[in-house]
Amino acid sequence: MKKIIVKVGDVSVGGEGRAVVQSMCNTSTLDIEASIKQCVELYEAGAEIIRLTTQGLKEVKALRVIKERLRDRGIKTPLVADVHFSYAVAVAAANIADKVRINPGNFAKDHNVAKREFARLISVCKKSGCSIRVGINHGSLGERVVFKYGDTPQGMTAAAVEWIEMAEENGFDQIIISLKSSNTLVMTKAYRLLYDEMIKRGTLYPLHLGVTEAGNGDEGRIKSAVALSALLKEGIGDTIRVSLTENPVNEIPVALFIADYCKRGTTGCTDSELNVLPVTDDKSSNINSRRSVIIKDYNVNSYQEFILRASCDLGPPLLDNFADDVKLNVNISSEPLHIDDILKFRDNLLQATRRKFSKPEYIACPGCGRTLFDLENVFEEVKRRTSHLVGYNIAVMGCIVNGPGEMADADYGYIGEGKNRVSIYRGREAIYRSVPQEDAIDKLLELIEEDSRNKLFRPRLG
Numbered sequence: 001m002k003k004i005i006v007k008v009g010d011v012s013v014g015g016e017g018r019a020v021v022q023s024m025c026n027t028s029t030l031d032i033e034a035s036i037k038q039c040v041e042l043y044e045a046g047a048e049i050i051r052l053t054t055q056g057l058k059e060v061k062a063l064r065v066i067k068e069r070l071r072d073r074g075i076k077t078p079l080v081a082d083v084h085f086s087y088a089v090a091v092a093a094a095n096i097a098d099k100v101r102i103n104p105g106n107f108a109k110d111h112n113v114a115k116r117e118f119a120r121l122i123s124v125c126k127k128s129g130c131s132i133r134v135g136i137n138h139g140s141l142g143e144r145v146v147f148k149y150g151d152t153p154q155g156m157t158a159a160a161v162e163w164i165e166m167a168e169e170n171g172f173d174q175i176i177i178s179l180k181s182s183n184t185l186v187m188t189k190a191y192r193l194l195y196d197e198m199i200k201r202g203t204l205y206p207l208h209l210g211v212t213e214a215g216n217g218d219e220g221r222i223k224s225a226v227a228l229s230a231l232l233k234e235g236i237g238d239t240i241r242v243s244l245t246e247n248p249v250n251e252i253p254v255a256l257f258i259a260d261y262c263k264r265g266t267t268g269c270t271d272s273e274l275n276v277l278p279v280t281d282d283k284s285s286n287i288n289s290r291r292s293v294i295i296k297d298y299n300v301n302s303y304q305e306f307i308l309r310a311s312c313d314l315g316p317p318l319l320d321n322f323a324d325d326v327k328l329n330v331n332i333s334s335e336p337l338h339i340d341d342i343l344k345f346r347d348n349l350l351q352a353t354r355r356k357f358s359k360p361e362y363i364a365c366p367g368c369g370r371t372l373f374d375l376e377n378v379f380e381e382v383k384r385r386t387s388h389l390v391g392y393n394i395a396v397m398g399c400i401v402n403g404p405g406e407m408a409d410a411d412y413g414y415i416g417e418g419k420n421r422v423s424i425y426r427g428r429e430a431i432y433r434s435v436p437q438e439d440a441i442d443k444l445l446e447l448i449e450e451d452s453r454n455k456l457f458r459p460r461l462g
């Protein structure tokens with residue numbers, strides 16, 4: 001098996017050892033001082049690769065200045081230009097950044113044009129030493145792929161293989177692939193399919209893992225830990241990002257924990273020591289009511305350590321249907337823990353693994369330089385006002401350019417449209433546009449209630 005190692009600046013991705021940890025600035029790249037400050041904070045927290053929004057040529061110029069100023073300070077952390085759509089911007093960025101993140105399928109509607117532009121970008125990258133991340137997201141697959149496979153893990157894998165073949169035809173192997181989704185089942189399935197496909201083809205390219213739009217707080221951490229650990233413990237994944245709708249610096253300790261705990265060749269999160277017992281529901285003697293329950297004790301130093309360890313240990317068997325529930329005894333040395341906290345964790349874990357939905361499911365992007373409003377606080381407010389909508393899938397996205405595509409299977413969406421303006425979506429359709437931000441949550445609730453009254457929509461998650 002040929003294993004490709006990709007150089008991103010001085011960092012090697014795809015070798016042995018633990019996954020490389022990365023994050024992304026949520027500053028405007030044009031705000032050079034704020035971006036440098038956040039890069040320094042991320043570097044000091046332990047980020048090994050840092051990505052910045054680079055949507056236009058002005059941002060490419062700003063990226064050059066940011067890179068030079070960081071290097072002057074002795075910070076060599078590789079910088080990645082997040083480009084997405086524009087071939088011209090990707091080419092300009094490839095002369096400055098250590099890696100460009102693109103979805104070549106988005107370069108042009110015509111697939112042959114997109115292929116030609118991808119080939120030209122490769123020729124620039126070969127000269128400049130820049131690597132490429134081909135980022136395929138659930139929800140933003142091209143029409144051609146969706147027509148053949150649907151918006152499915154199979155479609156995500158097929159799209160990735162197509163661009164791998166294209167890179168190979170052009171004699172370029174410095175590519176990293178990501179297949180992100182906010183749905184932990186879709187995400188793990190897609191990466192496993194691609195990994196198997198690469199084994200069949202005889203060449204393993206490095207994989208960038210992430211649960212996109214994972215949200216914030218315990219929920220975001222648990223969702224990420226569940227899916228990333230499931231893959232890392234199988235040896236799948238070479239670099240990871242934990243996307244949180246919070247200050248990106250908060251992502252780093254979480255990602256470092258997961259990467260260290262699930263390092264290849266360690267036993268940190270193997271299933272072997274889990275005690276799985278069949279339990280029959282007392283209320284019924286029906287054989288179908290038997291469930292497999294994992295019973296586990298934790299003696300840990302902090303609540304944060306508990307949720308991350310337990311998510312890495314217990315998430316994969318729940319996700320893969322080897323167990324149905326968990327029963328935990330937890331002792332935290334530094335702080336008292338109430339039984340309600342353990343039950344809350346259990347609910348979050350069952351929801352992250354999509355076994356039981358006890359509250360609304362939220363899809364919230366981490367925000368980036370394209371976000372023009374206070375995403376963190378708005379998301380908290382949306383959660384507070386919609387907490388009664390169990391079974392609904394609600395998205396809060398930072399921008400209109402990528403938000404509607406990336407919210408994938410959300411039922412309703414609150415999408416930032418510009419400065420203090422918001423669009424409200426039902427599925428893929430914008431129902432209200434340019435709503436002033438102060439009225440937007442009311443409008444969202446109004447739409448959901450009206451749809452429910454008119455029986456236009458029923459919650460699907462349960």
Ligand code: SF4
Pocket residue numbers: 365366367368369370371397398399400401402403406
């Ligand atoms: S949806 Fe828009 S604002 Fe949110 S992370 Fe993606 S590009 Fe940035």
